[in-house]
Amino acid sequence: MANFDTELDASGLNCPLPILRAKKSLAGMESGQTLHIIATDPGSVKDFEAFAKQTGNSLMESKEDGGKFYFLIKKA
Amino acid sequence: MSDEKKLAIIATKGTLDWAYPPFILASTAAALGYEVQIFFTFYGLQLLKKKLNLKVSPLGNPGMPMPMGMDKWFPVLGTALPGMEAVMTAMMKNKMKSKGVASVEELRGLCDEAEVKMIACQMTVDLFDMPTSEFIDGLEFGGAATFFEFAGEADITLYI
Numbered sequence: 621m622a623n624f625d626t627e628l629d630a631s632g633l634n635c636p637l638p639i640l641r642a643k644k645s646l647a648g649m650e651s652g653q654t655l656h657i658i659a660t661d662p663g664s665v666k667d668f669e670a671f672a673k674q675t676g677n678s679l680m681e682s683k684e685d686g687g688k689f690y691f692l693i694k695k696a
Numbered sequence: 697m698s699d700e701k702k703l704a705i706i707a708t709k710g711t712l713d714w715a716y717p718p719f720i721l722a723s724t725a726a727a728l729g730y731e732v733q734i735f736f737t738f739y740g741l742q743l744l745k746k747k748l749n750l751k752v753s754p755l756g757n758p759g760m761p762m763p764m765g766m767d768k769w770f771p772v773l774g775t776a777l778p779g780m781e782a783v784m785t786a787m788m789k790n791k792m793k794s795k796g797v798a799s800v801e802e803l804r805g806l807c808d809e810a811e812v813k814m815i816a817c818q819m820t821v822d823l824f825d826m827p828t829s830e831f832i833d834g835l836e837f838g839g840a841a842t843f844f845e846f847a848g849e850a851d852i853t854l855y856i
Contacts, residue, residue: 634796636724640806643727661796674728 624656624692625649631660631688638664639671642693646677649695654680657691664689701725704850705734706843710742712750712785712800717856718743719803725852726810733850734807735843737817740856741824744816744831748800751785763787808834815842 628645630638638659645655657668665682668691672679681692703725707718718740722732736744743750754760754775766774774780792799798806807814818837821828828837836842847853 632796634798636720636727637796637798640723640727671728 623654625653627656627658629658630664631658633659634661635663635667639667642668642671642691643675646693646695651695653695655693655695657693659689659691660687662689664691668693701728701730702846702850702852703730703732704843704847704853705732706853706855707734707736707740707743708738708856710739710750712752712788714856715743715748715750715800716803718854719800719807721854722812723803723806723810726807726812730851732807732810733813733815733843733846735815735817735838735847738820741816741820741826741831743800743804744814744835746830746832750800751781752788753781754784755780760784804832808832813846 626645626649628641630641633641638657638661642655642657649655661667665684668679668682671677672693676696678694678696679691680694681690683690703722705718705722709715718734722734725732742748752760754762757775758772789799813836814832814834815836815838816831818839820826821837
């Protein structure tokens with residue numbers, strides 16, 4: 621796993637909470653910093669792609685491992 | 697901020713299930729950078745009460761998944777039995793909680809935090825003699841023209 625500045629565990633949360641919590645975490649971060657998100661909502665895979673596209677933050681990594689989803693977002 | 701995308705929503709329904717679409721879409725749009733306004737009219741005003749008492753009804757709702765095959769051994773009339781509404785509401789709330797779906801209160805709070813503007817339809821408030829003290833703070837009261845002022849410039853407008 622790559623290094624990151626902040627981590628958000630959104631396990632057990634369903635749409636739209638993982639996105640809203642990620643947005644909140646990013647708001648408290650500096651440009652260029654990275655946020656690592658753990659989620660269990662399968663819908664979050666498409667949603668974080670769409671979130672990154674629309675907000676200009678980059679989705680550096682998206683992967684699944686053992687029923688959990690991991691994302692790495694770099695703040696624009 | 698005229699380059700910001702805008703979402704306008706009209707919320708007309710006051711049941712637990714229908715409380716979700718306006719608040720989910722509004723809070724998500726706000727997170728994506730949209731400026732959002734929701735105009736609450738008729739039964740939608742129930743979603744603005746400080747103390748929410750929203751219910752879900754299986755009556756007249758053949759699309760509602762019923763637990764334990766109840767839709768098979770309860771004919772349509774069964775859904776009209778006294779207490780069914782309370783039972784189904786309790787079941788729905790438990791199910792949502794167990795699946796990690798946010799409560800309506802939580803989503804509404806997130807909308808408020810994200811500066812989603814909420815407007816209550818003045819005409820409906822007067823029509824039903826709804827005491828304004830029962831509503832959450834920070835509301836604006838207005839009419840159809842107030843809605844169009846924002847909706848006229850919105851990129852997306854939804855009627856829910």
